[in-house]
Amino acid sequence: MLPPVGPSGGPREPMHIGTVDSFDSREPLSTVSTLGTNAGSEARVESIERLGFLPVAVDTITASIALPFDLFVRTDPRVAPVLFRERQLALEAGDFDRFGDQGISTLYIRVADHVAYRSFLLDTVLRDEGVSVGKRFRVLQVANRAVFQLAFSSRNADQLVGFAGEYGEELARLVSDESVAACELLDLMAHDYYTYTHVTNVSVLVLLIAGRMGMGASDEIVALARGAVLHDIGKRHIAPVLLNQERPLTRRQREAIQEHAKLGFLELCHRRDVSWDQLMMVYQHHERCDGQGYPVGLVADEIHPWARMCAVADVYDAMSSSRPYRPAIPLKEVWEVLEGDRGSQFDREVVKALRAVVSS
Amino acid sequence: MIANSFLGKLPCEIVLPDDTRAQASAAQHVFDPADERRRFPRQRTRFDAALRYYNTFPALNRKEGMYRVMIRDLSRGGVGFLHGEEMFPGENARLVFPNGAERYLQVKRCRRMGPKCYVIGAEFDEPLQDLTEGRWR
Numbered sequence: 001m002l003p004p005v006g007p008s009g010g011p012r013e014p015m016h017i018g019t020v021d022s023f024d025s026r027e028p029l030s031t032v033s034t035l036g037t038n039a040g041s042e043a044r045v046e047s048i049e050r051l052g053f054l055p056v057a058v059d060t061i062t063a064s065i066a067l068p069f070d071l072f073v074r075t076d077p078r079v080a081p082v083l084f085r086e087r088q089l090a091l092e093a094g095d096f097d098r099f100g101d102q103g104i105s106t107l108y109i110r111v112a113d114h115v116a117y118r119s120f121l122l123d124t125v126l127r128d129e130g131v132s133v134g135k136r137f138r139v140l141q142v143a144n145r146a147v148f149q150l151a152f153s154s155r156n157a158d159q160l161v162g163f164a165g166e167y168g169e170e171l172a173r174l175v176s177d178e179s180v181a182a183c184e185l186l187d188l189m190a191h192d193y194y195t196y197t198h199v200t201n202v203s204v205l206v207l208l209i210a211g212r213m214g215m216g217a218s219d220e221i222v223a224l225a226r227g228a229v230l231h232d233i234g235k236r237h238i239a240p241v242l243l244n245q246e247r248p249l250t251r252r253q254r255e256a257i258q259e260h261a262k263l264g265f266l267e268l269c270h271r272r273d274v275s276w277d278q279l280m281m282v283y284q285h286h287e288r289c290d291g292q293g294y295p296v297g298l299v300a301d302e303i304h305p306w307a308r309m310c311a312v313a314d315v316y317d318a319m320s321s322s323r324p325y326r327p328a329i330p331l332k333e334v335w336e337v338l339e340g341d342r343g344s345q346f347d348r349e350v351v352k353a354l355r356a357v358v359s360s
Numbered sequence: 361m362i363a364n365s366f367l368g369k370l371p372c373e374i375v376l377p378d379d380t381r382a383q384a385s386a387a388q389h390v391f392d393p394a395d396e397r398r399r400f401p402r403q404r405t406r407f408d409a410a411l412r413y414y415n416t417f418p419a420l421n422r423k424e425g426m427y428r429v430m431i432r433d434l435s436r437g438g439v440g441f442l443h444g445e446e447m448f449p450g451e452n453a454r455l456v457f458p459n460g461a462e463r464y465l466q467v468k469r470c471r472r473m474g475p476k477c478y479v480i481g482a483e484f485d486e487p488l489q490d491l492t493e494g495r496w497r
């Protein structure tokens with residue numbers, strides 16, 4: 001039997017780390033981005049900590065391995081989670097059967113344990129060559145979601161840069177794994193356009209494009225991945241209502257959103273742990289080869305090659321994902337934009353590499 | 361005072377764009393969206409000044425020395441000018457006016473008008489005392 005549930009009173013649905021088989025996040029772009037402002041970010045982190053728990057998917061836990069965190073269960077959404085298994089103990093096969101019988105797919109950990117949970121996932125699944133690449137990729141995403149969201153909401157860029165360092169390296173390692181087929185990774189991508197999902201997708205796409213274009217040096221690939229993880233960091237400073245506005249933007253609103261490239265650059269430009277190449281991904285990923293982009297209006301190879309890759313990956317993911325103000329755009333139309341008349345906006349070689357990756 | 365002959369000898373990398381529309385646009389200030397928010401009213405103007413990079417980003421490998429830039433608008437708090445190189449937000453430089461007055465500036469924005477023509481908007485570290493054109497010309 002599962003333990004009895006405690007008294008009711010979870011104030012609100014806590015931030016969801018995600019599930020392995022569905023990218024079930026209730027963390028919309030707006031909520032995450034609000035955190036960019038100091039007041040918002042403090043309030044958000046505070047509220048997460050006040051809630052005390054983070055949901056984790058049952059199938060991210062491996063049986064018979066001691067857990068480095070306490071695990072909680074909640075059988076009724078109106079009541080708070082109660083302790084199910086103390087740290088240092090493991091879940092056994094019978095536990096999973098009971099979860100299945102009772103329709104429980106989500107367990108809970110304390111917020112304070114999210115780093116332990118992440119390490120547990122990485123150690124038990126990501127480093128396990130016996131686990132399919134698909135599962136490893138999904139676990140990588142699940143394991144990092146909460147860390148990303150907390151980092152994105154933090155007061156300064158330190159946490160996010162640190163996160164980009166680790167996550168970028170993990171993504172680069174996974175994508176460079178020769179047993180991984182690009183199409184397999186593409187199939188696994190979610191298209192919800194939550195910030196974290198977008199960042200992950202753009203990073204993977206950039207890595208696949210770079211691989212196709214012959215960029216081989218592993219340290220360069222890792223640096224590229226880290227830059228991609230950071231590319232939209234400036235969105236922390238844009239009002240979330242603007243990012244999610246359903247009605248058409250006014251010229252001034254559009255200009256306010258466009259500031260994110262510059263704001264991201266300014267936030268990172270004096271850091272020693274962010275290279276100029278990476279900075280250019282942040283600053284120039286909305287530049288277009290025909291000079292119609294922003295913030296500067298550079299043309300063709302005046303734009304940094306890493307930014308040109310990021311631009312194509314960014315547009316591909318943005319168009320093929322649903323937005324608060326429109327559904328996902330069919331892939332056929334996405335390709336028309338990237339390759340058609342308007343294709344002069346994008347680096348032809350980069351688009352060709354993406355096409356090759358997608359149809360491989 | 362900086363003699364016009366001195367200014368005239370400084371390297372100037374600006375190539376004004378061929379087409380007249382782009383030229384006209386380069387000739388006026390382009391950063392109107394922020395206008396209403398400016399602390400100091402801006403005046404359109406036309407004169408040359410000397411610019412020296414200062415405390416810039418090492419990755420850019422900026423050359424030492426002074427450049428002639430074309431001032432296009434001026435307020436007590438900042439300046440808009442044309443330059444032959446892209447400059448980056450947060451980048452610093454020293455601007456020497458023809459009358460010898462100097463200000464440090466920090467780049468706020470930069471927009472490309474042509475292959476060697478960028479309009480740069482910058483703020484002074486210390487507001488100008490006076491904006492009479494004669495004084496700064």
Ligand SMILES: [Fe+2]
Nearest residue numbers: 231232285286
């Ligand atoms: Fe962006």
